[in-house]
Amino acid sequence: MRQITLSNGTTVEVECLSCALTSGLVQPDGGVVIETEHFHAHQDVAYPIKGLIILASKRHIYCFDELTEEEQLDYISLLTKIRKAQRDVLGIEHVYYFYNEDTSHHFHTWMVPRYKWMNEFGRSVESVRPVLRHARNKMNNQENVNEVIQAISLLTKALHGER
Template structure:
């Protein structure tokens, strides 16, 4: 079991975070943004930044080269659609994408938007961790959580079209 700290500071014990999310045992803030045959997209459960999306495989695998041809096509298609929706409905002009193979659960990509306020914490990829920690520790107020839920709703509606 792993202990996961959610954006609101609560902790949950899970074997596999992605399985818990896909199976509905943990409800991501605002619900599922979009789901395909092979992937599940949701607002990151740990960091309350509007538009910070996690795109995770539904099956257990760790690496891009383990995706089947159908999964690869599904992955790039939904990743592109989410990115377009981030730009079109949230006005997000820049995104950092992170995917790592030392994860303890499913293959997933973080789509971390860059907002103007983040530049106070740095301008490069090295600023991402301080940005995430700032969001978790300083942005858990109701006003920000409301903007996170609004962003989730806007993305979800756009992706249904």
């Protein structure tokens, strides 16, 4: 069990954070960006980077080869849609995808947009951790957080055909 503190300050104990999020037990800050039968996408606001989306399976699995054929199709289709929305409404040119099977949660893919300020941390996979740390420690100001919230709203609308 792990303890999670919600944005309203209350604490809940869950077995798996991804299960808690995809089942709706825990509501992500900024809301659900898009949801399908098998997947669930939200912004991780712990890292205030515009358009950083976490795409998680609803089933409690870990490895890519555990996806059913139906889930595989749903996954690639949704990943593509989110990617397109990132480009269309946020102007994101490149995205880094990060997914580790030995996660303490369950199957989820990070879609980390690249911005110019990230170049000082390098361009390889090793840059991802310092980029996230920088965002969490140095960009958690109200102005940037507001921009992140605005980006969530733009992505959500784009993904529901409301633009």
